[in-house]
Ligand SMILES: Cc1cc2nc3c(=O)[nH]c(=O)nc-3n(C[C@H](O)[C@H](O)[C@H](O)COP(=O)(O)OP(=O)(O)OC[C@H]3O[C@@H](n4cnc5c(N)ncnc54)[C@H](O)[C@@H]3O)c2cc1C
């Protein structure tokens with residue numbers, strides 16, 4: 001089985017987001033970069049499928065040089081090789097641009113399953129996976145918490161989380177699956193894993209290498225334009241509910257919810 | 265020329281979902297400003313009788329795609345039908361719900377039509393009749409306002425429970441027409457093998473009007489009983505912090521936060537939750553937040569409309585009793 005994982009690097013979820021002076025992006029100084037949490041589940045699942053069926057796990061990332069570190073981490077977890085598409089022309093790409101780049105990388109590869117994260121915890125789009133599946137003309141199964149590949153490795157059954165339940169979707173391979181929390185518990189990179197990862201192949205590619213035209217990516221190719229980034233409305237601390245005893249507090253809170261907020 | 269605003273109505277087992285009315289209401293507000301009409305499209309099987317109801321919220325027309333292969337949502341069938349309808353009808357704007365279904369559809373649909381898509385928006389406006397959409401990023405730690413380029417239609421999904429619902433006008437009804445589309449079975453590459461209903465079949469967190477959430481302060485899975493009693497009383501859904509989920513006390517699907525569900529209920533009651541940045545990201549757009557925590561320094565109090573500094577094991581049962589008195 002050849003398994004591809006699309007890996008995005010994002011700011012640590014602890015990060016306090018600050019808006020850059022241009023008002024159109026976020027300030028990236030002093031940010032700690034991590035593997036998008038959902039992509040960690042994707043990497044882990046890829047490794048588990050490989051352990052069962054054999055084959056190779058390839059990590060594909062699009063972004064600046066710092067993404068190398070995240071790809072190396074995935075290699076240290078056990079993935080076999082990495083591809084980084086790093087090119088100044090990528091700056092300003094929207095989801096469609098990123099998916100075009102990923103599809104240009106992937107069209108030359110052999111694959112049975114592509115795994116993505118459910119969404120990037122940075123821009124919260126959650127669509128690169130499905131756009132990519134469309135560009136490649138393969139089925140998608142999104143927000144998946146369980147993956148079962150058939151014994152003969154020709155089909156997959158995936159459990160996807162929906163409101164109020166779970167849908168079990170069956171698809172022929174190749175297919176693209178997006179990982180949701182609950183799919184698995186990602187392993188840590190072991191020390192020998194980290195040592196080995198240093199020797200694993202990690203190719204760097206440019207837009208020209210992929211035969212893409214610069215007008216299809218970056219700001220030129222983007223169909224979505226960011227006009228402004230703004231901070232959230234500050235939620236102010238409200239009232240502390242008075243009361244000598246828990247009963248009194250409960251009674252006061254009930255009155256506030258009923259009469260003031262009118263939510264009960 | 266592209267004309268009108270379309271919404272994709274959502275049904276489950278033949279019942280229209282609330283997001284359908286929210287989308288219609290918003291589309292009506294935008295369409296009035298543009299001097300254009302609102303069209304809803306409804307996909308399903310034997311759902312025609314539900315269509316006129318969308319008229320009460322402002323739909324002028326409902327296009328119904330009725331086919332037994334559309335009874336349950338599948339990506340391939342829904343994307344194919346909606347794309348065909350959008351190509352022939354050429355709406356200027358197409359709105360969907362940012363539900364699990366809408367989020368699964370939106371990217372693929374936009375790619376098929378070769379247009380831009382703004383996910384999970386909380387506010388819409390117009391600039392020279394072009395759509396301007398505001399959407400949370402970094403789980404609500406910031407907002408991005410976006411516009412579209414070369415996109416007919418401009419596609420956006422709207423977060424459930426956020427857009428204002430129009431007062432239904434019982435005298436209004438929409439014109440219902442049958443959709444013209446073709447579905448080729450060979451295009452349908454996935455199939456729904458099984459549908460597993462969640463236990464208790466409660467309203468999902470993302471759709472809930474009220475949520476009672478418990479964190480590490482609950483001390484163990486057995487204690488969620490007191491939250492469930494309160495939740496049952498006020499028609500709320502029970503949620504959890506990641507600590508509670510990772511401790512195995514609650515299922516993953518109950519997690520609220522940056523790597524869980526992002527929720528916007530009218531009322532969010534956080535019990536024994538400290539208010540870590542990742543948790544706050546998932547619930548800060550709730551209308552009213554109540555925090556019950558024995559640590560007065562807990563960050564959750566900075567975001568709460570009503571803070572109760574006390575032991576939750578005393579306050580929660582007392583609250584249930586007090587609310588019983590007024591219901
Ligand atoms: C990548 C990443 C993603 C994450 N995503 C999420 C996410 O999506 N959602 C999420 O919730 N977290 C998330 N977290 C975890 C987050 O950082 C916190 O660890 C977590 O939210 C803490 O949960 P808690 O508030 O229940 O526990 P704690 O922080 O331990 O707080 C427990 C609170 O209970 C109070 N308490 C204890 N006993 C009582 C009592 N008897 N009565 C009243 N109060 C009591 C305490 O005073 C304390 O404030 C994420 C972390 C990472 C690294």
Ligand SMILES: Nc1ncnc2c1ncn2[C@@H]1O[C@H](COP(=O)(O)O)[C@@H](O)[C@H]1O
Pocket residue numbers: 005006007008009036038039060061062063095098115116117118119120121123124125126127128129
């Ligand atoms: N720059 C990128 N490089 C590699 N994969 C990406 C990139 N952006 C998005 N993805 C993949 O697409 C998923 C969804 O991202 P998004 O649509 O940006 O929320 C991520 O979890 C990744 O698997």
